[in-house]
Amino acid sequence: xxxxxxxxxxxxxxxxxxxxxxxxxxxxxxxxxxxxxxxxxxxxxxxxxxxxxxxxxxxxxxxxxxxxxxxxxxxxxxxxxxxxxxxxxxxxxxxxxxxxxxxxxxxxxxxxxxxxxxxxxxxxxxxxxxxxxxxxxxxxxxxxxxxxxxxxxxxxxxxxxxxxxxxxxxxxxxxxxxxxxxxxxxxxxxxxxxxxxxxxxxxxxxxxxxxxxxxxxxxxxxxxxxxxxxxxxxxxxxxxxxxxxxxxxxxxxxxxxxxxxxxxxxxxxxxxxxxxxxxxxxxxxxxxxxxxxxxxxxxxxxxxxxxxxxxxxxxxxxxxxxxxxxxxxxxxxxxxxxxxxxxxxxxxxxxxxxxxxxxxxxxxxxxxxxxxxxxxxxxxxxxxxxxxxxxxxxxxxxxxxxxxxxxxxxxxxxxx
Amino acid sequence: xxxxxxxxxxxxxxxxxxxxxxxxxxxxxxxxxxxxxxxxxxxxxxxxxxxxxxxxxxxxxxxxxxxxxxxxxxxxxxxxxxxxxxxxxxxxxxxxxxxxxxxxxxxxxxxxxxxxxxxxxxxxxxxxxxxxxxxxxxxxxxxxxxxxxxxxxxxxxxxxxxxxxxxxxxxxxxxxxxxxxxxxxxxxxxxxxxxxxxxxxxxxxxxxxxxxxxxxxxxxxxxxxxxxxxxxxxxxxxxxxxxxxxxxxxxxxxxxxxxxxxxxxxxxxxxxxxxxxxxxxxxxxxxxxxxxxxxxxx
Numbered sequence: 265x266x267x268x269x270x271x272x273x274x275x276x277x278x279x280x281x282x283x284x285x286x287x288x289x290x291x292x293x294x295x296x297x298x299x300x301x302x303x304x305x306x307x308x309x310x311x312x313x314x315x316x317x318x319x320x321x322x323x324x325x326x327x328x329x330x331x332x333x334x335x336x337x338x339x340x341x342x343x344x345x346x347x348x349x350x351x352x353x354x355x356x357x358x359x360x361x362x363x364x365x366x367x368x369x370x371x372x373x374x375x376x377x378x379x380x381x382x383x384x385x386x387x388x389x390x391x392x393x394x395x396x397x398x399x400x401x402x403x404x405x406x407x408x409x410x411x412x413x414x415x416x417x418x419x420x421x422x423x424x425x426x427x428x429x430x431x432x433x434x435x436x437x438x439x440x441x442x443x444x445x446x447x448x449x450x451x452x453x454x455x456x457x458x459x460x461x462x463x464x465x466x467x468x469x470x471x472x473x474x475x476x477x478x479x480x481x482x483x484x485x486x487x488x489x490x491x492x493x494x495x496x497x498x499x500x501x502x503x504x505x506x507x508x509x510x511x512x513x514x515x516x517x518x519x520x521x522x523x524x525x526x527x528x529x530x531x532x533x534x535x536x537x538x539x540x541x542x543x544x545x546x547x548x549x550x551x552x553x554x555x556x557x558x559x560x561x562x563x564x565x566x567x568x569x570x571x572x573x574x575x576x577x578x579x580x581x582x583x584x585x586x587x588x589x590x591x592x593x594x595x596x597x598x599x600x601x602x603x604x605x606x607x608x609x610x611x612x613x614x615x616x617x618x619x620x621x622x623x624x625x626x627x628x629x630x631x632x633x634x635x636x637x638x639x640x641x642x643x644x645x646x647x648x649x650x651x652x653x654x655x656x657x658x659x660x661x662x663x664x665x666x667x668x669x670x671x672x673x674x675x676x677x678x679x680x
Numbered sequence: 681x682x683x684x685x686x687x688x689x690x691x692x693x694x695x696x697x698x699x700x701x702x703x704x705x706x707x708x709x710x711x712x713x714x715x716x717x718x719x720x721x722x723x724x725x726x727x728x729x730x731x732x733x734x735x736x737x738x739x740x741x742x743x744x745x746x747x748x749x750x751x752x753x754x755x756x757x758x759x760x761x762x763x764x765x766x767x768x769x770x771x772x773x774x775x776x777x778x779x780x781x782x783x784x785x786x787x788x789x790x791x792x793x794x795x796x797x798x799x800x801x802x803x804x805x806x807x808x809x810x811x812x813x814x815x816x817x818x819x820x821x822x823x824x825x826x827x828x829x830x831x832x833x834x835x836x837x838x839x840x841x842x843x844x845x846x847x848x849x850x851x852x853x854x855x856x857x858x859x860x861x862x863x864x865x866x867x868x869x870x871x872x873x874x875x876x877x878x879x880x881x882x883x884x885x886x887x888x889x890x891x892x893x894x895x896x897x898x899x900x901x902x903x904x905x906x907x908x909x910x911x912x913x914x915x916x917x918x919x920x921x922x923x924x925x926x927x928x929x930x931x932x933x934x935x936x937x938x939x940x941x942x943x944x945x946x947x948x949x950x951x952x953x954x955x956x957x958x959x960x961x962x963x964x965x966x967x968x969x970x971x972x973x974x975x976x977x978x
Contacts, residue, residue, distance in 0.1 A: 337937050344731055366732050448834075449922035501818035503834040503923075638732045642939050653834055653923060675730045678751045678931065678948075679939040680921075 292321045292577045296585075297342075298354040298564075299328045299335055303530070303597035305590075313584035321577040323352070323585075332356045332451060336641070343368040343569065350569030351578045352585075355400050357391035357563050358451075358640050361473070364394040365638040369567040370575065371397035380583055387631055388603040392565040394636075400565030401586050404600035407627040408459065408559045409545045409620065411514070411522040411529075416440065420546035424460075424488050427521060427549045431497030434520050442519040443492060444510035447502040449652040454644040455560045455634070456523075457651060460485035462558035462632030464551040468647070469673070473637030476669050478662060484551050486657050493655040497521075503653035515539065523548060525562070526624060527599035530617070545620045547627060558632035563603070592616070601628070642672035642679045649680035718953070725947035731940035744947035753931060754948070758955075760840065761927040765908035768847040772904060773897075775848070776855030783856065784863045794860075801853040809917035812846045816918075833918060839925040846914045851907070855900055862896020863889070894967070902963045909956055928952050 291314075298306050310323040326349075328335040336359060342350055343363075355363060363369045372380060377398035381389045384402055392400035410427070412420050416439055421427040427443060434441035446452030461468055466481025492498055499505065499513060507524055514522040515536045522528065532540040550557035566585060568578045584590070591602040596617040601624050607613050608625035635643055646668040651657040671677040728740045748754045779797060786793050800808065815823040816832050824832070832838035866889050874884050890897070912929040915921055921930040932952060936945030 333938065340731070340940060341937070362732050366734060450920075501834075504818070642941075645934070645938065675733060675939075675941060677747060678753045678944060679935055679941070680753055680926070680931075 291317065291319050292574050294321050294323050294351040294574055294578055294581055295326050295349045296323050296352040296354070296581075297326045297328055297339060297350065298352075299330050301594070301598050301600075303599075305594045305597045305600075308593065309585050309590040312590070313581055316584060317577075317580070321574070321581055323581055328354070340368075343571075346571045347569075348571045348573055351572040351574055352582060353400075353567045353569050354403065355392075355565050355567050357405075357561065357565060358634050358644070360392055360399055360565065360567075361394050361636055362638040362640060363567065364397070364399045368570050369399045370570055370572075371399050372401070372568075372579065376579060380579075380586070383605055384603045385605050385628060387561055387628055387633075388563060388565075391561060391563065391633070392567075400567035401582050402603035403564045403566050403586050404591065404594055405603050405628060406525050406562035406601055407624060407631050408455075408523050408525055408548055409623055409627060410548050411524060412544050412546065413440070413520050413539075413542055414544040415542045416520045417544070420544060421549055422547075423553050424463075424491070424549045424551055428491060428495050428497050431520060432495060435496035440518050440520050441496060442499040442513065442521070443497040444499060444505070444514050444519045444522040444524065445492070445502070446506055446510065446523075447654045448504050448506050448509075449648045450506065451644055451648070452506055453652065453654075454647045455562070457485055457489070457647055458634050459548060459558065459560045459632060460488050460551060462560070463548065463555075464488075465555065467632075467635075468669070469635035469637060469643070471636075473635055473673065476666050476673075478666055478669075481551075482662055483659055486651070486659055486662060488551060489651065489654050489657045493657070498654075503655065525599070526601060526620065529620070530597065530599045545623050547623065547630075556630045557627075558630050559627050561628065561631035561633055563601070637673050639673050639675055642675065643669050645679045646672050721946045721949050721953075724942050725950050727943050729941075729943040729946075731942060740943070744943045745951070747944055748947050748951060753926075754928070754951075756924060757926050757928045757931040760925060761909060761911065761929075764840065764844055764847065764911055764927065765905055768844045768851075768908050769901065769904045771844070771848045772852045772855045773901065775852045776859050776900070779852065779856035780859035780863055783860055794857075797856060798853045800850055801857075803850070805850060805913045806917055808850050809846055809914045812842065812849075812914075813918050816842055834923055836924045839919045839923055843911075843914055843918055843925065846918065847908065847911065850914075851904065855904060858896060858900035858903070859893065862893035862900070865896065866892045898963065898967045902960065905959060905963070906956055909959060910952070928955075 296306075296310055301307075307325055310325050314322040328338055335354070336356065339350075339353055339355075343353075343366075353363075353369065355369075364371070371377075380401045381392075381398065385405060388402040388405040389398070391405075392398055392402055410420060416434060417430055421430050431441045431443055446456055458468060461478070461481050461484075464481035464484035466479055466485075467477050468482070469475065470477055493502070499519070501509070505513070507527075510519075510522055510524050511528045511531055513519050514524075514528065515532055517536075517539065529540070529543065532543060548557040548559035566582045568575055568582070572578055586603070588604055588607070591604055592607065592613060594600040595602045595607070595613070602608075608621045614621045634640065637643065647665065650661050650665040650668055668677075672679065725744055726739060726741060727737060728743070729737045783790070783794055783797065813833070815821045818824045832842055870888055870892075871884055874888050879887065910929055911927050912933070915925060915927055915930050916933075919925045921927075921934065926934070928948070929952065932945055932948040935941050935948055939945070
């Protein structure tokens with residue numbers, strides 16, 4: 265027993281010693297918590313940055329689940345236990361407020377923040393900022409486009425109603441006609457609702473996240489969901505579909521439209537090259553004719569864990585991981601839209617496998633944001649719960665939703 | 681004589697002390713690993729404690745319990761849990777008893793039959809649940825479209841039915857095994873005597889076999905009801921609690937790990953603990969006469 269305690273104390277002492285900075289004892293080992301990006305571009309970036317650090321650090325990748333709820337739970341559990349191995353965290357854009365408010369990330373000093381985000385899209389930088397401090401550096405951004413089959417739809421629809429009319433016409437002709445969109449009860453459905461509310465000219469919460477807004481645009485959004493649910497455009501399994509189910513259904517040829525992120529493009533080129541040639545892209549359909557749509561901005565940012573012992577090295581590594589070269593690889597191999605603004609007009613990049621760059625750029629400049637509040641997760645759960653399944657979304661439920669969101673932002677009540 | 685007795689009792693006392701001393705480490709360890717978390721959960725349930733707003737933590741008394749008990753989500757989850765527990769255990773009992781009788785009477789390949797029947801129970805619940813999920817997935821699943829509903833996992837009634845089916849498939853073998861052990865308690869002579877007296881097969885089952893099996897039945901039902909009440913993994917994989925198919929455990933998980941509201945989440949856990957304790961108490965008191973180790977008034 266005594267020997268065991270002694271050994272434990274010695275082991276702890278040794279850990280403390282090596283944690284001090286690793287001066288002269290080989291490179292510091294940083295741990296990057298990130299989901300398993302399917303093209304492997306993140307793992308390659310980690311290896312390249314380790315090699316380029318001249319022995320200052322190596323980046324070990326710790327894989328998180330692929331769905332964002334699972335990622336958040338694993339991060340939160342470790343952070344709440346003050347895990348000091350949390351050097352670099354990959355945060356969904358909606359978590360910034362929550363993680364910053366809970367003290368799980370360290371803000372970057374102003375000068376460093378300016379340097380790290382130099383040349384990046386202002387909208388993306390805002391997603392990593394909370395109370396005027398940069399907590400996370402944008403790694404990639406994301407926004408949905410309307411993807412359509414050029415062989416079935418010669419002219420892409422501009423509004424939601426036009427899209428449903430096109431689908432109805434195709435259905436009558438017995439051709440593929442589904443609109444693939446996220447309808448399962450989860451975050452993606454909240455994103456759909458948010459995009460619809462924004463495209464109708466409204467918002468869910470006010471700017472500082474303290475009050476519920478909703479109102480007439482929310483009614484329009486619910487009507488749009490109902491219209492799709494009760495039209496031939498709705499895939500029968502819509503109410504259980506997530507982004508990847510949509511991609512799969514589109515690749516197998518049963519759909520004419522898809523509202524989804526650009527990752528579907530490299531995937532289609534790999535899985536169904538013939539179909540990939542016939543994919544067209546346009547702006548997300550709007551609800552107000554003549555006005556631009558406001559598809560919801562997404563993406564991932566990199567933050568430094570509050571209990572990391574290697575903040576300086578982590579900041580350097582983040583600078584490397586979000587560098588131009590790495591963003592180009594993430595974009596072309598993985599379909600992840602870059603956050604460096606001038607890439608969108610860089611002809612070499614566009615020709616290298618990102619033909620829809622200008623459409624993404626337009627969508628990003630018009631992008632809507634999700635409610636900015638530390639309680640975002642609860643707000644999202646309430647929205648997805650109250651308006652599910654899509655076929656039962658109704659104006660009557662909006663009153664219920666208003667109360668549920670008001671409770672959620674004050675962390676009152678149960679979440680579904 | 682008296683001196684001798686005093687000596688004996690002193691020795692008995694010493695033995696008792698030794699017994700306690702020998703037990704003490706185990707008791708302390710059990711208290712530490714079970715008592716502490718339970719106590720901490722009760723402590724948390726009396727506080728407003730949200731990981732996202734650590735600065736706002738405060739003692740709120742029973743407010744979290746009021747929040748839970750006035751929420752329709754809790755009552756709905758409780759109803760779903762009770763429905764799943766009652767229906768699945770009932771089906772499991774009937775099927776399990778049938779299987780147990782068949783296994784008991786099997787003349788050839790007894791060992792093989794018992795092993796084959798146990799296969800579903802040997803499969804990890806999460807793995808089995810994934811199997812069911814894919815089976816019911818539209819387009820690709822071999823069971824989708826069986827009821828005409830395009831996506832059975834996206835409606836409350838069908839979702840719960842699939843969850844119950846998965847539970848029944850998974851744990852009927854365990855029920856059968858427990859009941860088989862109970863069947864071994866029934867003496868052959870008694871059955872033969874009943875037969876000679878002219879009892880039909882049904883009468884032999886209800887008047888002789890089942891009463892004698894009562895202790896085994898109690899254990900089987902108690903285990904299964906408590907397990908079914910804590911159902912989590914099947915639902916998590918099949919529907920993740922969407923479309924109002926969540927059980928109380930899923931509700932607790934969502935509030936603890938997704939909403940990070942430790943106060944409300946802990947009060948949910950404590951309530952689940954109390955309900956489970958109540959169910960166990962009712963079982964043991966209600967059918968307690970035949971409980972193994974009980975007095976056994978026959």
